[in-house]
Amino acid sequence: MPELTAAYRQTAGSSRAAMGDGSAEGLVFERISHTYVAANGSTPVLDDVSFSVGPGQVACVVGPSGCGKSTLLSLAAGLMRPTSGVTRWRGKPVEPGTNPDLGMAFQQPGLFPWMTVRQNVAVGLTTRGAARSDARRQADEMLATVGLTGFGDAYPNQLSGGMAQRVGIARALALRPKLLLMDEPFASVDAFTRLKLQAEFKALLKLDRPTVLFVTHDVSEAILLGDIIVVMSARPAKVEKIIPIERGDRDRAGPGYARKMTEALRALGVETDLSHD
Amino acid sequence: MTGRLSVSHVALALLGVAIVIAVWQGTIAWYGLARIVLPTPFEVASTLAHLFASRSFWHDVLVSLREFLLGYAIGGVLGVLVGTILGERPTARMTVGPVIEALRFIVPFAWIPLTVLWFGTSLTGKVVLVAYAVFFVMVVTTARSIVTVDPTLTRVGTMLGMGPAGIALKVHLRAAAPGIASGAKAAAALGWIAVVAAEYIGASAGLGVMITNASMSLATATVIAGMIVIGIIGATVSWLVGRTTAAWLNY
Ligand SMILES: Nc1ncnc2c1ncn2[C@@H]1O[C@H](COP(=O)(O)OP(=O)(O)OP(=O)(O)O)[C@@H](O)[C@H]1O
Ligand SMILES: [Mg+2]
Numbered sequence: 260m261p262e263l264t265a266a267y268r269q270t271a272g273s274s275r276a277a278m279g280d281g282s283a284e285g286l287v288f289e290r291i292s293h294t295y296v297a298a299n300g301s302t303p304v305l306d307d308v309s310f311s312v313g314p315g316q317v318a319c320v321v322g323p324s325g326c327g328k329s330t331l332l333s334l335a336a337g338l339m340r341p342t343s344g345v346t347r348w349r350g351k352p353v354e355p356g357t358n359p360d361l362g363m364a365f366q367q368p369g370l371f372p373w374m375t376v377r378q379n380v381a382v383g384l385t386t387r388g389a390a391r392s393d394a395r396r397q398a399d400e401m402l403a404t405v406g407l408t409g410f411g412d413a414y415p416n417q418l419s420g421g422m423a424q425r426v427g428i429a430r431a432l433a434l435r436p437k438l439l440l441m442d443e444p445f446a447s448v449d450a451f452t453r454l455k456l457q458a459e460f461k462a463l464l465k466l467d468r469p470t471v472l473f474v475t476h477d478v479s480e481a482i483l484l485g486d487i488i489v490v491m492s493a494r495p496a497k498v499e500k501i502i503p504i505e506r507g508d509r510d511r512a513g514p515g516y517a518r519k520m521t522e523a524l525r526a527l528g529v530e531t532d533l534s535h536d
Numbered sequence: 537m538t539g540r541l542s543v544s545h546v547a548l549a550l551l552g553v554a555i556v557i558a559v560w561q562g563t564i565a566w567y568g569l570a571r572i573v574l575p576t577p578f579e580v581a582s583t584l585a586h587l588f589a590s591r592s593f594w595h596d597v598l599v600s601l602r603e604f605l606l607g608y609a610i611g612g613v614l615g616v617l618v619g620t621i622l623g624e625r626p627t628a629r630m631t632v633g634p635v636i637e638a639l640r641f642i643v644p645f646a647w648i649p650l651t652v653l654w655f656g657t658s659l660t661g662k663v664v665l666v667a668y669a670v671f672f673v674m675v676v677t678t679a680r681s682i683v684t685v686d687p688t689l690t691r692v693g694t695m696l697g698m699g700p701a702g703i704a705l706k707v708h709l710r711a712a713a714p715g716i717a718s719g720a721k722a723a724a725a726l727g728w729i730a731v732v733a734a735e736y737i738g739a740s741a742g743l744g745v746m747i748t749n750a751s752m753s754l755a756t757a758t759v760i761a762g763m764i765v766i767g768i769i770g771a772t773v774s775w776l777v778g779r780t781t782a783a784w785l786n787y
Contacts, residue, residue, distance in 0.1 A: 338691050356694070363695045369688035373710055373787050383696035414787045430696075 284350045285470045286318075286335060286438060287311040291344035292495075293330055304330050305341070306495035312487070314349075315468040319481035321523065322491030322499075328474045329366055332440045335472055336363050348438060359387065362436030362469075364444045368427035370415040376402065377411035380430045387434070401429040404459055406452065421448040425456070432463060439469040443476060457483060478523045482516060483509055490526040500526040575757040583757040584764065593746070597765070600742040603659060604731045604773075607666025608724065614667070615674025615723075616716060622675065623682025623712070624704050636675055644669035644730045652738035662734045662742075669730040670723040677719025681712030717781035724777045728770045743769075 293305040304327035312318040320328050334341050337353045346353040348360065362383075370379045377398050384394035402411055405425040415423055428444050445453045457480065464471065475481050481488045481504075488502040502522055508515035557577045564574055571579065587593040622629050622636075644665055655661030685708050693703040709716075735744020743766055750758035 333691070336691075336695060338694060357697045357699065359697060361695060365688055365692065365695075367686075367688045369686070369692040371689065371692075371707070371711070373713070373785075386697045386702070416787065434696075 283314055284347065285312050285314040285316060286472060287347040288331070288334075289345045289347065291331075291334060291341045291346065293327065293334065293341045295330075303495040305334075306497050308344070308491075308496065308498055310489055310498055310501060312470055312472060314470050316486045317464065317471040317473060317484055318487050318489055319485035320472065320474045320489045320491060321476065321478060321481055321527065322496060323493045323527070324476075326491050326494045326496040328491065328496075329442055332363065332442050332472060332474060335438070336361055336440055358438065360437040361440070362431040362434040362438070363440040364424075364428045364431040364442060366442040366446075366474075368415075368423040370423055370426055370430075372415050374415075375411060376407065376413050376415065376418070376426050379415065379426055380433050383430060383434050397433050398429070401433040402426075404432070404463070405429045405456065421452070424448065428456075435467055435469075437467075437469050439471045439473075441471070441473045443474050445480065446476065453480075460484065478520055478527075479511075481523065482519050488519075488523055490523055502526070572754050572756055575760065579757045580760045580764070583761045587758070587761055587765070596741055596743050596746045597769070599659075600731050600735065600744070601769070603662035603734075603742065604666055604728055606659075607663040607668075607731070608670050608727050610663065611667035611670030611727070612674055612720065612723065615671040616678050618671075619675040619678025619716075620682060620704065620709060622679040623708065629679070636672065640672045640676065644726070645733050648734055648737050651734065657738050657740045662731055662739065665734050666727045666730050670727045673719055673723040673726060674716070677722075678712065678716050681715030681719075682708045684715075685711040713781075714785050717777075717785060720781060721774055721777045724773050725770060728766075728773055732766055 288308055288310055291305055291308045292303075295302045295304060308331065310318075320331065322328055333339050334346050335348070335353065337346075337355050337358050340355055348358065370376075371382070374382065377395065380398035380401055381391075381394035384397060385391060389397070399408075399411055402408060405428055407422060407425055407429070410418070410422065415426070418426065424444065424447050428441070431439065431441065445456050448456065461484065473481075473484060475484075478488075485504050488504060489498060490500040490502065491497070492499040500522075502519060504519060505515065507513060508519045510516055560574075560577055563569065564576060575583075618632075622632060647665060647668060651661040651665050655664065689707050689711055690703060693707040698706060731742070732744045735742040736748055739745045743762055747759050747762040747766075750756075750762065
């Protein structure tokens, strides 16, 4: 596989050497291409995408709208099969169907309209065998974490878009997943709430250390949360660049932050020098 | 619509009834119609009172209701069952879909002569006819409601760890419930119509029989009273189905 990115070779190679059973491999995309075929034509979306997210690592995916970020998450979740290539989770190819390690927050919240907010968060826990009372308690805790205390008995049609999105996040986090996929989770909340949610999210990640693939449009969010930033090109998307983030880069006032920001925006093809007028 | 009925609502409804009665009475006066052609509202009202006091009337009502309820239950259960399978399985849709589309347009009433031949004037014939009418409405609305469920909900079900059966029952069928409920309401109306139509042609008891007998003995007031009873029962059944499902779909 000569075209694998340097980052893929690094993480996948070293972990395989370390463990050998695959459980230390995390999430691996191996030469993934995907084309949607519909009656009115076919859309190539992903073009030979390879990278890996080490166990406990957070990878933030940025890229132009419509380039295939949600598609990438669906493939990682086993919600569909790629046209070619393999996705591996802990060394095993991802097959369509249920993955007990998985928690996912979708771009459209996808709440069950006939269930209360609390039931929506608890249903995954009971489906996976938790007792009703435990599920209820954990759901309430997670709702408090995303700032929705007191809304447990509301129905989804009584929520704003941003609130519904937070219920979707709570539902994914309540599962305490080993593999966490998040599709622009904080996109429709205000900037202030977003900062609070980002801080809560970081704290939660410290508890369980899940492997995370996090799609965002916000490069500063990617620097704040990610261990690596995967920059994708326009459709059909390739991996444009993988940018490692160090601890020091997260200081918004520091030079590292500005450097990573510029690097990411350049990879996205955005002109950043607005100083001349 | 669950709020209390306001006074103006009741007043407007009464006004509507009053207009019908006035036009009715006016038509008799204007054309000088004989009672045998069109009896007065008062005569029909007193006939209704007589009917309510008679045993054979209630027997007829019960016969019709029993035919309806049996057919509705059988057709409804089978319809939702087959509709769910068609909604879940594209291959089943492709195999059975065209047959159902074709049969759907052979309206229940077209089957009446055949059911009389096969089942005579027995209860079975009417039940089969109602079940047939209800079945097709329920198959089509159930399958369509399931096919149009938001695909994100299916993905959520998979993510949460539900298997295919769990998704079919707990996600698809549940998400389709509002569509199925409105189908159930339409099916109730059609089923009730089918009962009466079948009784007009071949039956030994029931409201339809009561009306055709009255018509042959030129008891026009009884004919009209029977029609009113049919209307009231039909409206009540439809309202009950709507009310029951609305209470359950309260989100
Ligand atoms: N089920 C589908 N059938 C056909 N085409 C699809 C389907 N889902 C997505 N696409 C197409 O694939 C492309 C990528 O979609 P995707 O949702 O993965 O993009 P995205 O990067 O998540 O975009 P955004 O940032 O706007 O959410 C789009 O052009 C879209 O039109
Ligand atoms: Mg997307």
